[in-house]
Amino acid sequence: MLTLVVYDIADNRRRTKLAKLLEGYGRRVQESVFECFLSLEEMKGLHEKVMRRIQADEDNVRFYWIPPGAVAKSLAIGSEPPAPPQQAYFL
Template identity: 40%
Template sequence: MDERAFYVLAYDIADDRRRLKIARLMESLGERVQESVFEAYLTPRELERLLKRVERVLVVEEDSLRIYRLCGGCKGTIRTLGRARLTPPPGAIIV
C-alpha cells in the first residue's frame, strides 16, 4: 500500500468557472485552509489522478497550481496563528 504524504496545494485561477472546478477537485481530496490553499494527505497515485484531472481544467497561459510536499520534519516546523490549525492525518482523532 502506498504511504500518504502531506501536501500543501495552492492555486491562482483566472476564470471563475475554472476556479470552481479546481476548488471542487481539491475539496474532494483535501481540506481548504485558505481561499485558494488546501492541505491533503495523498498517496502518489491519488496525487497523479488529481493532477490529470486538474490538467484538463487549468489553462497554462493564465492559471497556476503549486504543490508542496512536506516531509515529517518540515511539517513539524509549521507555525499557525489565529484560528488556523494544521490538518490532521486521515484516521486521526481530535479530542
C-alpha cells in the first residue's frame, strides 16, 4: 500500500538520519515527504525504526496510508506519479 511519510524535524542530525532511513523504503518527492509502497509488516517495522530516531515531544512525523483506488486517481505535476517499485526476476 502507498504510504506517505511526512515530517517536520528542526534538529539537523535527527532529520538527516530519518531521511536516510526513509530513502531505503521509498522515493523522496519533496524535502520532507516520501512515497513508500509497503506491506503491513514493513509499515510496522518502519514505524518502530522512526520512533527510535525521533524525539516525540519535539518532532512531528506523520504516516498517511493511501488506498490503491486513490493512488490511481492521483495527479502529479512536475514528477512521476506514485508507482510501486519495479521488481526484477532472474532465472
